[in-house]
Amino acid sequence: MALQWLILTYVVAAEAAVAFLLTLPAPKLLKSQLVSLVSLILQPAICIVPFAAFQLLDIYWKNEHRLMCTMEICTAEERDRYEKSIYKAQRNVVLCAAACLLYWCVYRICKYYKDIKNLEEVEKRYKDQ
Template identity: 75%
Template sequence: MALQWLVLTYVVAAEAALAILITLPSPKLFRNRIVSLVSLILQPTFFIVPFAGFQLLDLYWKNEHRLICTSEVCTDTERDRYEKAIYKAQRNVILSVAAILIYWCISRICKYQKDLQSLEELEKRHKSK
């Protein structure tokens, strides 16, 4: 189970780096090439959306069936273990949502950049006529 979260962590880090890379101001030629490269990468990496969605469902199911340790019968160790599990689950929810959200943002940014590029080409054609 820890391997899944490690993979998701690396994917979110890579997505964040890509998002920063394509949003930084840069020369037009460089930006267009980066956006086209990222657009090619986006389609095969779509697996992250169902993967993160499944992880969210798994976290929800575990949360619904988790034993609650809030009474006085629980020892301090059990209470600490319960609170640690809750914190890990909250962190993992944030990680899963971030993976989906950043993927969506990258795809929208790439689409807008491509639309902008096609409009600039259309404007050049109209000016030349």
Template identity: 80%
Template sequence: MALQWMILTYVVAAEAALALLVTLPSPKLVKKRLVSLVSLILQPALFVVPFAGFQLLDIYWKNEHRLVCTSEICSAAERDRYEKSFFKAQRNVILCAIACLLYWCIYRICKYNKDLESLEELEKRYKEE
């Protein structure tokens, strides 16, 4: 189970690096090539959305079927273990949400840059006429 969260963490780190790379100011040619490369990567990277969704469903199911330790019978160690698992679940929900949000942001940035390029080409054609 920890391997899935490690993979998702690395994917979020890679998405953050790509988002930073695409948004940094650079010359037009470099930006155009970079956006086209990232656009090619986006389609296979779409796996992160259903993967994160499955992880969210897993967290929800575990939360619904978790043993609650609120009585006085529970020891301090059991209570700490319960709280620790609850905080891990919250962290993992945030990680899943960030993975989906970063993917969407990268997609929109690439689409915006492509639309901008097409508008610039259209403007050139109108100026030539």
């Protein structure tokens, strides 16, 4: 189970790095090459969204079937384990949401750059006429 969260963590870190690189000021040629490369990677990377959604369903299912340790019968160790599992679940929900949100941000940034490039080409054609 930890491998899934490790993969999701690396994907979120990679998406954050790509979003950061796309928003940095750069020469036009370098920026267009970077946007085209990221656009090619975005199509196969869409699989992260259903993966994150499946992980969210897993967290929900585990939360619904988790043994509650709120009574006085529980030992301190059991209570600590329960609280730790709650914190881990909350962290993992944030991780899943961040994966989906960062994918969407990178997609929109690439789309905006492509739209700007197309508008510049149209403007150039009108100026040439």
